Amino acid sequence: MAEDSGLPTDSKLTLTKQRWAREGKFLTGKIARSPEQRLPPGQHLTMDWPVLDLGLSPEIAHDRWRLDVYGAVDNPVFWTFAEFEARPQSRFVSDIHCVTTWSRYDNQWEGLATRELLMACQPKEDARFVVLHSYDGYTTNLALEDFAAEDALLAHSWSGRPLEAEHGGPVRLVVPHLYFWKSAKWLQAIEFLVEDKPGFWEVRGYHNRGDPWAEQRYAGD
Numbered sequence: 001m002a003e004d005s006g007l008p009t010d011s012k013l014t015l016t017k018q019r020w021a022r023e024g025k026f027l028t029g030k031i032a033r034s035p036e037q038r039l040p041p042g043q044h045l046t047m048d049w050p051v052l053d054l055g056l057s058p059e060i061a062h063d064r065w066r067l068d069v070y071g072a073v074d075n076p077v078f079w080t081f082a083e084f085e086a087r088p089q090s091r092f093v094s095d096i097h098c099v100t101t102w103s104r105y106d107n108q109w110e111g112l113a114t115r116e117l118l119m120a121c122q123p124k125e126d127a128r129f130v131v132l133h134s135y136d137g138y139t140t141n142l143a144l145e146d147f148a149a150e151d152a153l154l155a156h157s158w159s160g161r162p163l164e165a166e167h168g169g170p171v172r173l174v175v176p177h178l179y180f181w182k183s184a185k186w187l188q189a190i191e192f193l194v195e196d197k198p199g200f201w202e203v204r205g206y207h208n209r210g211d212p213w214a215e216q217r218y219a220g221d
């Protein structure tokens with residue numbers, strides 16, 4: 001027999017670990033832009049989860065919530081919460097990096113991967129940008145490839161519980177590889193565009209893209 005016949009290749013632990021590898025379990029889903037530097041420059045870690053927004057905090061009951069997806073798409077989508085929740089769900093773990101310098105590691109999100117949304121709405125050939133519209137009137141813009149990041153999702157749950165209203169429930173966007181102002185709370189609509197259209201902070205001096213590892217905090221950085 002081979003030397004390694006004693007290795008526990010079919011032990012319960014090995015088989016479980018193989019399954020984890022197949023399923024990507026424990027993968028943060030983080031894009032390895034700076035694998036040697038998890039905390040972006042100028043950020044500090046926080047254990048709690050600060051609330052930051054325009055202060056309007058709309059209360060949207062789940063049965064009143066709607067998601068509209070329109071613009072440069074072949075299949076505009078208008079979903080109730082039940083229809084949204086009936087789509088294939090994903091769970092991702094990712095870090096938050098707020099431009100105000102706090103970061104929070106290992107947030108467990110559940111919701112609809114943006115890639116699933118793209119499969120449903122079928123962006124047109126010339127679609128390059130999205131603008132998120134929120135129930136408080138907030139907007140933010142993203143390049144389509146940033147919106148389509150493999151760990152980006154429309155999240156309805158955090159740490160296994162429905163996302164609290166103060167953090168954007170019923171549904172918020174989460175785009176982990178950009179500063180958190182791009183992660184629109186109280187998501188109401190997603191507009192696909194051929195030309196870019198800067199959002200609320202982007203017209204107020206914030207960087208158009210907001211890559212934390214490049215410290216793209218403000219316009220001109």
Ligand SMILES: Nc1nc2c(c(=O)[nH]1)N[C@H]1C(S)=C(S)[C@@H](COP(=O)(O)O)O[C@H]1N2
Pocket residue numbers: 049050051052053054055098099134135136137138166167168180181182183184185186
């Ligand atoms: N609809 C909406 N989304 C928003 C904001 C907002 O004011 N309105 N603020 C943004 C900013 S600046 C940050 S830092 C994060 C804060 O999210 P949190 O309150 O869950 O930490 O939400 C982002 N998304």
Ligand SMILES: [Mo]
Pocket residue numbers: 052098099100180181
């Ligand atoms: Mo922010």
